[in-house]
Amino acid sequence: MKNAKYFLERAKKVIPGGVNSPVRAFGSVGGTPRFIKRAKGAYLYDEDENCYLDFVGSWGPMILGHSHDEVIRRVQDACQRGLSFGAATAAEVEMAELVCELVPSIELVRMVNSGTEAVMSAIRVARGFTGRDKIIKFSGCYHGHSDGLLVQAGSGVMTAGVPDSLGVPVGCTKDTLSARYNDLDSVKAHFSRCPEEIAAVIVEPVAANMGVVLPEEGFLEGLRKLCDAYGALLIFDEVITGFRLAIDGAQGYYGVTPDLTTFGKIIGGGMPVGAYGGKRQIMEMVAPLGSVYQAGTLSGNPVAMAAGMAQLTILKEHPQYYRELNEKGDRFFGNIERLLRETGHPWKVNHVGSLGCLYFTKQDVKDYESAKNSDTELFAKFHNHMLEQGIYLAPSQFEAVFLSLAHTEEMLGKVLEAITIFLQKI
Ligand SMILES: *Cc1c(COP(=O)(O)O)cnc(C)c1O
DSSP states (O other): OHHHHHHHHHHHHHSGGGOSSGGGSOTTTOSOOOOEEEEEBTEEEETTOOEEEESSGGGTTOTTOBTOHHHHHHHHHHHHTOSOOSSOOHHHHHHHHHHHHHOTTOSEEEEESSHHHHHHHHHHHHHHHHTOOEEEEETTOOOOSOGGGOBSOOHHHHHHTOSBOTTOOHHHHTTEEEEOTTOHHHHHHHHHHSTTTEEEEEEOSSBOSSSOBOOOTTHHHHHHHHHHHHTOEEEEEOTTTTTTTSTTHHHHHHTOOOSEEEEOGGGGBTBSOEEEEEOHHHHTTBTTTSSBOOOOTTTTOHHHHHHHHHHHHHHHHOTHHHHHHHHHHHHHHHHHHHHHHHTTOOOEEEEETTEEEEESOSSOOOSHHHHTTSOHHHHHHHHHHHHHTTEEOOSSTTSOEEOOTTOOHHHHHHHHHHHHHHHHHO
């Protein structure tokens, strides 16, 4: 902890709150954020040379585990050829072809540098295409930090206890309508009130920024039908679920096809990459083909493309990886549920495949309201306990636990033991 404290002191003098993204601060769990020096497989090593079994995985990208040899090698090769050209490259073509091949709903795709940018751009395209201004989002879903989407935006904002952000003009959110996750009636109500003004419904097909909330049966299908009935576009924000639940993301996993999809996290293999894409007719709106402007100096960066391509190619070549990962998730989260049941604790576990969340609440969690019932003080104790046991969880009740292919049954067994000890202590 000596070095963590030392770096935090230095960081606080020159970086707001000492961190470059608020979710990295330990505000809601107390204690000192760890300063990570290196990572390999399922493990993180901090500046004090402590080793942690990691369940954040850079918030999702590290589905193969950290510092995968092949990914690192491809990145090193790309670096040798130059870091950025600001011109077209073969790597971008290969990446776009791969995404279109893996995700059938995508016919044209544009690379950007983050999930925030991907969502911001997809919404601009939806508005340009439909000639409408309003969008519907769900409370508790996070779609990046652009102005119009910082309305009841889940984890980072929830944890900070700030309902919305200062600095967002009212004008920027006046076209953002909030609906309740898993509640089609709340969506219908918006459509009935303004049937010809809604450009798009944007949704996390599995909500993974208020813990993990699964879509109830019929919810995603219902959104598809409502969008079709009212001429609005359906946007799946697959920044977390893309290339995680299945190679074709949540849309493949649940069998519901959106008009536009946004990616981030896994698509960059640990480098800053986002992407948005969809039906040809819609994506033809994007400049220089069409009149929806969107650009990026470093978009499709060759080093970033190399990392993303390397990871996606490995995933494509090993279709069994998804079965393994999802079965691992079923066993792991199922074991936690069993442990809670056997020890008489009332808490809830939500999970799908390799994404899961232990909520310290007695009620089922199916939307933002029910997620907010969780006992965050108890979560803080849990987080501290796990960290002491060498297990690194996201420092918030409202984040997902991310499993990777690098987690072994033995490692997951240790986590179960650590949870058992916690349950005995409280
Ligand atoms: C992380 C996330 C974003 C934002 O991506 P950044 O790369 O952090 O800008 C958008 N949507 C979802 C669902 C996310 O989880």
